[in-house]
Amino acid sequence: MIxxxxxxxxxxxxxxxxxVLALAVGIGASAMVGLNSxxxxxxxFWFQSSLLVVAALAFHIVxxxxxxxxxxxxxxxxxxxxxxxxxxxxxxxxxxxxTGNNQLxxxxxxxxxxxxxxxxxxxxxxxxxxxxxxxxxxxxLLVLPLVPGISxxxxxxxxxxxxxxxxxxQPGEIAKITLAIFFAGYLSSNRDLILLAGRKIxxxxxxxxxxxxxxxxxxxxxxxxxxxxxxxGTSLLFFGLFIVMIYVATSRISWVVIGLVLIVGGxxxxxxxxSHVAFRLDSWxxxxxxxxxxxxxxxxxxxVQGLFGMADGGLVGTGLGQGRPDxxxxxxxDMIVAxxxxxxxxxxxxxxxxxxxxxxxxxxxxxxxxxxxFGKLLACGLSFAIAIxxxxxxxxxxxxxxxxxxxxxxxxxxxSSLLANWIIVGLLLMISHTxxxxxxxxxxxxxxxxxxxxx
Amino acid sequence: MNxxxxxSWMAAVAMFALLFGAISYVQVIGxxxxxxxxxxxxxxxxxxxxxxxxxxxxxxxxxxxxxxxxTCKYQRSYAQPELxxxxxGYFSRTYGSTGLEQQLRDELAGSSDQLFLDRVSQIFLxxxxxxxxxELTLDPAIQxxxxxxxxxxxxxxxxxxxxxxxxIIAMVSKPSYDPNLIATHDPAKEQASYxxxxxxxxxxxxxxVSGPTGALLAPGSVFKLVDTAAALSSxxxxxxxxxxxxxxxxxxxxxxxLPNYAGGDCSVRSTAxxxxxxxxxxxxxxxSIALDLGQKAIADQAAKFGFGQDFGDQLKLxxxxxxxxxxxxxxxxxxxxxxQRDVKATPLQIAMMTAAIANHGVQMKPNLIKTxxxxxxxxxxxxxxxxxxxxTTPEIASQITEWMTDVVSKGIAxxxxxxxIQVAGKxxxxxxxxxxxxxxxxxxxxxxxxxxxxxxxxMENVDVLTGAKLTSPxxxxxFEAVLNK
Numbered sequence: 001m002i003x004x005x006x007x008x009x010x011x012x013x014x015x016x017x018x019x020v021l022a023l024a025v026g027i028g029a030s031a032m033v034g035l036n037s038x039x040x041x042x043x044x045f046w047f048q049s050s051l052l053v054v055a056a057l058a059f060h061i062v063x064x065x066x067x068x069x070x071x072x073x074x075x076x077x078x079x080x081x082x083x084x085x086x087x088x089x090x091x092x093x094x095x096x097x098x099t100g101n102n103q104l105x106x107x108x109x110x111x112x113x114x115x116x117x118x119x120x121x122x123x124x125x126x127x128x129x130x131x132x133x134x135x136x137x138x139x140x141l142l143v144l145p146l147v148p149g150i151s152x153x154x155x156x157x158x159x160x161x162x163x164x165x166x167x168x169x170q171p172g173e174i175a176k177i178t179l180a181i182f183f184a185g186y187l188s189s190n191r192d193l194i195l196l197a198g199r200k201i202x203x204x205x206x207x208x209x210x211x212x213x214x215x216x217x218x219x220x221x222x223x224x225x226x227x228x229x230x231x232x233g234t235s236l237l238f239f240g241l242f243i244v245m246i247y248v249a250t251s252r253i254s255w256v257v258i259g260l261v262l263i264v265g266g267x268x269x270x271x272x273x274x275s276h277v278a279f280r281l282d283s284w285x286x287x288x289x290x291x292x293x294x295x296x297x298x299x300x301x302x303x304v305q306g307l308f309g310m311a312d313g314g315l316v317g318t319g320l321g322q323g324r325p326d327x328x329x330x331x332x333x334d335m336i337v338a339x340x341x342x343x344x345x346x347x348x349x350x351x352x353x354x355x356x357x358x359x360x361x362x363x364x365x366x367x368x369x370x371x372x373x374f375g376k377l378l379a380c381g382l383s384f385a386i387a388i389x390x391x392x393x394x395x396x397x398x399x400x401x402x403x404x405x406x407x408x409x410x411x412x413x414x415x416s417s418l419l420a421n422w423i424i425v426g427l428l429l430m431i432s433h434t435x436x437x438x439x440x441x442x443x444x445x446x447x448x449x450x451x452x453x454x455x
Numbered sequence: 456m457n458x459x460x461x462x463s464w465m466a467a468v469a470m471f472a473l474l475f476g477a478i479s480y481v482q483v484i485g486x487x488x489x490x491x492x493x494x495x496x497x498x499x500x501x502x503x504x505x506x507x508x509x510x511x512x513x514x515x516x517x518x519x520x521x522x523x524x525x526t527c528k529y530q531r532s533y534a535q536p537e538l539x540x541x542x543x544g545y546f547s548r549t550y551g552s553t554g555l556e557q558q559l560r561d562e563l564a565g566s567s568d569q570l571f572l573d574r575v576s577q578i579f580l581x582x583x584x585x586x587x588x589x590e591l592t593l594d595p596a597i598q599x600x601x602x603x604x605x606x607x608x609x610x611x612x613x614x615x616x617x618x619x620x621x622x623i624i625a626m627v628s629k630p631s632y633d634p635n636l637i638a639t640h641d642p643a644k645e646q647a648s649y650x651x652x653x654x655x656x657x658x659x660x661x662x663x664v665s666g667p668t669g670a671l672l673a674p675g676s677v678f679k680l681v682d683t684a685a686a687l688s689s690x691x692x693x694x695x696x697x698x699x700x701x702x703x704x705x706x707x708x709x710x711x712x713l714p715n716y717a718g719g720d721c722s723v724r725s726t727a728x729x730x731x732x733x734x735x736x737x738x739x740x741x742x743s744i745a746l747d748l749g750q751k752a753i754a755d756q757a758a759k760f761g762f763g764q765d766f767g768d769q770l771k772l773x774x775x776x777x778x779x780x781x782x783x784x785x786x787x788x789x790x791x792x793x794x795q796r797d798v799k800a801t802p803l804q805i806a807m808m809t810a811a812i813a814n815h816g817v818q819m820k821p822n823l824i825k826t827x828x829x830x831x832x833x834x835x836x837x838x839x840x841x842x843x844x845x846x847t848t849p850e851i852a853s854q855i856t857e858w859m860t861d862v863v864s865k866g867i868a869x870x871x872x873x874x875x876i877q878v879a880g881k882x883x884x885x886x887x888x889x890x891x892x893x894x895x896x897x898x899x900x901x902x903x904x905x906x907x908x909x910x911x912x913x914m915e916n917v918d919v920l921t922g923a924k925l926t927s928p929x930x931x932x933x934f935e936a937v938l939n940k
Binding site for chain 1: 458471474480483490
């Protein structure tokens, strides 16, 4: 393969310019909310805006210092999405509610954690040494919500929360990252074995039975989440993540076929045996039948109200603060996409979806450029996770697929999700720094045995 | 590896392409349907405090917007609320709207296309938006009379129409409710009233249709008019046909049998002609006809009268669709032919069937709207009488009319007779399981040779004697009231 070598260029000034634009989006949205509500430009507005500016600039400066070759587009995209989310959540706050400020606190914390990760880790390849620790961590994180004493019990039909003092936290969000690290580590070490062994049946090369191990594990984990935590969305997300990573590691379409068969099979069994899955399916297919609409819990009222809102928004939207998202249950979390559709219209929602597309495209670009298999797999897995999460949420809200409880990355109210997604962006930025930077021929410290593979 | 990374990216882009499609569908292509959905409160909320047009009956508003409180400039108010609730529906902040308030929302809110220029001038003049007012075809005196003919506590419906034009003269049902309770600006009261009213058997505020257009009831013997029309149009039967009339007809393929009504005069003859079978409402002759003609012939004739069909676009009220079931075995067909089993009809459907017979076999579109006027009283629409469908031939219609006059003059509907006027009628008694209770029906028209008015009455869950007292004699009172106008 021919590598065209161009001189590495940091492009941090491009990032700064885009960051100004991104901040204008978030702060502009807050201003419009302020204009359209009785409490125009209260102290919250100034506090929120200045904190967002400070945090974004701090992140930018850290990139200048520690990862100057990092992708210049990701941070502005994420700041724009996060800023817009803050404005929308603030907009939904009723007097006495504090979801907006809570989201701001989590934003600052999440950006802080991502900054610290970039500062301390500097090179993503160090994470490869945590392959099996990540597996253990994932297992613990996923089991935590079921442990009595820590578990926050069943919230809105799913048991995915734990209680930390007065706060609740969703460990599954973090498990998304640790599982991606485990799979990237495991597959980058074992891909040759999985690739070369196997039987060919017709045009398809099937893996050996023992190499099916990770796939079967993944399937069991996903089914376990579905059964014990009743979380259809996360279950789908994990499984999609596994399939893509195995496919990328092996380039064998047979893995995708096996994966899809397992999904369809698992989905079929789940719909047959678990009422919460059957309810979701029914609410999707028969959303406009009166019995289904009124059913509680598990009715289609939420999704239908969201559709009404989006329809009312039409092409250009009602304007920020001018819609009636109070008619949509969970308009600031699960249904925030419907809120965007209502108040910013098709144009606004397309812009947001395009931002996500740009974000995961930059992630895949990073994977292409990464010089080590681990980095390629990790970047690809994390980018695909963002894409699939957006697909599951937005597809659910628009009734393309059944509605499942997943958060819209960076937009929806929810601390765990913000933290996890900012860490993902931090990791992608780190990988892109090594991918876009000058080729470093010196072995990285503390890991002299690590071979840097080129793909 | 790069090749499969590119493929994964393409998979992700493909998923997003689907998302763009879904968003476009919801926000552009499907948006109109979603905005028009009766569950969608946004339109109601958008013009909740505006000055909506009035709904008028006999020159007086039965629904209008009056001055409101500090939260809202205008408040919807209903005069004689119970009398008209089934037609006006309600207009509520929390629960949306139903009835004409829902179906005529564009006109009443002033957002219909015909009012476009008015809207433009409102923008320039800065005046409050004002909707069009709608005058109904209802006759307030007949509406009141019909409503009072249903005793309080009795579930029932009455539909009075002009068979020649399809205009609805009166349409009432009990139990009714006061829409003012749900149109109040006080959310707590609104919710309490809504929950309380929903507990009342026979009221379902959640449903978009109720009363004469919503109650799907077993029609019983009034369905025999369908059998008769099917028999005559098949060519296998004529006015002189002799029909078998055993006391009880064994149902093919089952151990059960279908009896004639024990109390009447059916048992005196083992065969019957059409006049006798209709006058005494014998079951077995009509079951035999159905078994002879087969399911398709009966179902087709039912469809021509409106079963399984909608009522056209002039009624402006949502209506449930009446049912003649499919895929019947012979036993089921025999029972369905006498209006039992799963045959279900709305009171309006039976009224439409009778109106078609009265109008030489031509069914007119039912119509509630006389005029729609802009705020400056200019008429923006004035629906004309329109044909909906042809139900049968003029010859068959006049033959059935002749027999129906016999049912009133010599048969079991004699209570509906009006001195000096020929009345055509048919009764029905649909058994409700083994409860001993029935749906008691009367449907008919007068004068038989030049029909001015058709009346359909159904009383639900009554015993035979109560039913007989509440149907035919009440029809007589309505005939007299309309014809003496």
